[in-house]
Amino acid sequence: MGKVDGKGKDWLDFIYKKKEKWAYCFMKDAYTLGIRSTQTSESFNSNLKDYLNCKLNVCRFMEQFDRVLEQNREKEITSEYDIRRKTPRLKSNMPILRRVSSLYTTKVLELFQTEVELSMLAHIECLEGNTYTVGKSAFDNETPCKSRQVVWIREGQMVSCSCKKFERVGILCWHALKVLDREDIKVIPPRYILNRWTKAAKDDTVLDVAGRRVVEDPMLDVRNRKADMVRMVTPICDEAANNEEDTHFVRNEFLEFQRKYKEYKEKKKGGDGNPTTEHALHLKKKKGGDRRSKRIPSCIEKKKRAKKAKNTTISNSQDSLRSSTNPSQDISDVNVGCFSDLEGLHNIQIEE
Template sequence: MVLHRSDQPPPQSPSSCIPDPGTPIVPPVQDMEASRVLLAPHLGMEFATLDEAWLYWRNYGGSVGFGVRKHAGKKRKDQVYTSYKYVCQSEGLREKDKRDHLTKIPRAETRTNCQVFLKVKLHRDCKQYKVVSYETNHNHQLQKPEACHLIPSQREVSEIARIDILLAESSGIRPRETHELLSRQAGGVRSIGYTIDDLNNCLRDKRREAMQYGAAVAITKYFAKRASENSFFQHFEDITENQEIANILWMDGKMIAAYARFGDVVIFDTTFGTNKEKWGFGTFVGFNHFREIVIFGAALMCDQSTNSFEWVFTKFLKAHGGKRPITIFTDQETAIGNTLEQVMPDTKHGLCVWHIYQNCQKRFMALKKRGIDISGEFSKCMFNYEDGDDFEEAIKELVAKLEDEEDLRWIKFIYGCKEKWAYCFMKNVYTLGIRSTQASESFNSTLKRYLNCKLDVNRFVEQFERVVDGKSEKEIKSEYDMRRKTPRMGLNVPILCETEKLYTPKIFELFQREYELSGSAYIEAIDGNTFLVGMCDISSKECSGKSRQVVWNRDDQSIACSCKKFERVGILCCHALKVLDREDIKIIPPRYILKRWTQDAKDESIVDREGRVVIEDAMLDARNRHAQMMRELAPTCDMVCHDEGQSQFVINALRSIREKVEEIYGNPSSRTYDGGEDKENRQPENSLRLKKKDGDKRSKRKKAWNENLSRRKKSNGRCISSSQPLIR
């Protein structure tokens, strides 16, 4: 080993000081003269700061093929370092551990007691750090150039890279795919500056930082941040006396505006799988004017008790200014039914017929194998009978075929809530054609692409925002298509020409189908205002189906059909259209054009519970300005990136601009956020925690028995399709 000190004359040709002709040239130190070239260390080398010395040592190690570390230094009383020593990463030896004999597969050694180092000392006269001693002979193999990017000291996730990584993670891109994408963008794996492990560590540190005070504090801070960015964002936390968050409800400006326009029929679904804390997840959804799923709010509940549902429904109505839906569909939960009777007494409560039918199939499968098709007969009771007496008679016949006490008890239980699922009782209810929460089953399939039960509450809520944005973007796409494309009309008649301009394409398609059906209907006048309308089978030329009675009032141009389709769905039925055609009415009376189904359903401004006009996307202008600035900056960067001098000029200009902006707005990292809603009931944030879920600990909903069967084993046509809502 050859040791060099400043008090000894330097050797004439020290092999450890003067690089060989093949020694790689070390990259220049950042912010130093571009013309300065760094070679192997030598005595008397000067550095303005310790950071500059460390950067040189790190770059030198990367060019030669070894990792480096900071060892130790000496300070003055004013905390200024007077000397510092940098070493090779293989310096020293691993300490002995008394538990080594218990290790079955010991880790490989990484320390070889390498003596390579660089020591600098502060000279008072020039106030520069000078190299006073060093050693460059290693006692271990050096890395090949193609592997130097894997050396720990050569890897670093910069702040810009961290922003890209977090942005990719929030977009649902997996870490390995993110690393591959950013590597290609940087010019290869060796150019990106960090490995997949560094990327995962960056994500881990971000989550640890967010959760350092617990999930409860993290979620309240996230909501407070959202509220500071968008004044129309509303959130509620149910805080117990023990400073535990038991339930959470939140919604943004888009959801508030959507509920004001389309909140006449609501689906509250709690069947989606939960999160890492095993909390239940409930969504309030409905149909917009395109008959697409629109979100009204979301809730996280520690349990599915009556108290939890009461709190959620009460806060939901408060957030939406007390407006109650006309109809709400839920799962068959006793706690939900009891709560709705108290919180929304005037709202019609409907049950999910899809889930009821699945339970029926499962319960009576054994009887079906014996030739007794109870599930088929029960399906008729659900959908086929319009008259209450016919329904009661069918139920009696079904019960007569049952012998098992458990089966009879189940039928009796279901029969007790018949008004919530039987067609004969629901035919007069305003449902938009929905007979179950199966409309939200497709929404659940969307959720599965973004959410999973391994996410903590904070990340769960963040990822749910992607779902909200996706639904919003889908609605915008439908708006674009509506103005870009014109639906095909089967017949060029005035009534279709008019409704094509009024209705959205999906609703016009449903209306046009009703008009086409009216062409094959027969009509018979009973008296001056009453007509009997029935359908004819064109192939057999015979009447089919039940005749409907239609009452038409010429004075006020009102029409009512006994099928009650307009009262349920909001569009006129084929029977009513047949009467209008007979009466030579070419334009639909305005009262029968529901605004919620029209193209201008969103034209009116919405006012929230505080009397403010709701801005659905409060960050839209800010995002547009950000995009404009990026578009202006990108061409400049493309022009100068290959010229080091011009690149430094642009960088300095941007730094100068940033300093001036920070003088006006301050440092963004120093901004804080208030606590949002219900601040008067909130104790210091750090004392909050999430309430632990009691009882069932499963993290996913219990699937229906036939959801796990293959398609070929699923039930025949009697089974309700979950892909499309039933329109009847």
């Protein structure tokens, strides 16, 4: 600031007041889950780009968007099945890993195992009281990483590290795990196992900002009811297919049931007082006709068209002026026409 004689000092002071919003070093206490500001948007855009096209209208876009959501739901259901039915692979048989393997999801367990491996390579020094300094041991002329201070409170089994990883991500860092190992704590305190990263995170009811219940999959109940009806009908079809007479009987019963169901739907639809808007045929068209499909002419083409129209007007005016300057010809034409008409009448009288 001294080199530029204080120019831009007001702007710098204004930006510095909002340093917590743009400087990463001031966001250590923010619960960001390790996600950058644009990471979520970029991830969702990468999923959408395979289904979108600039020529799609609104209706087609919503169809493609629903298809992307359906695909993501299927992936989530598959991963949840793998989490609940498959046994995770542990890198070591440590008691602390055996305990969290039944709680954490697969992805979070992998991150936690990495932290445990780093804690095994760390060195620890006890400072005054219940404060420790933890750093990574250097091997083969490696550059040692920065040491962190960890505070351990034995009464409440509370641990706090200066790196603030638990406050940001929600899992304990390797500095805190090293202190727990030093204090002979083989099980992570329950306060440091967030329900968000556990397998039972979706067992409870999830509410949105307005306090409404968030439905995981709106079509899940529909699919369950459909599967229940198919389960009831399938044994009948399997048994009736063995005999032609039984097949004919079951087919007729199904047709009769279909007719009754249509009558039930019509009666139910007629009993509703309010018109239904469940099935929209099309979007409302904009008044004023369709958009012009032809391209807009350039200024040179406009000048040529104007010049051509001007020449046509001049030629028409010259023709009209020429006919007005020779009236005798018009009079002679009229006389000839009248004479021919009189001659025709005279011939008719002679024939009579």
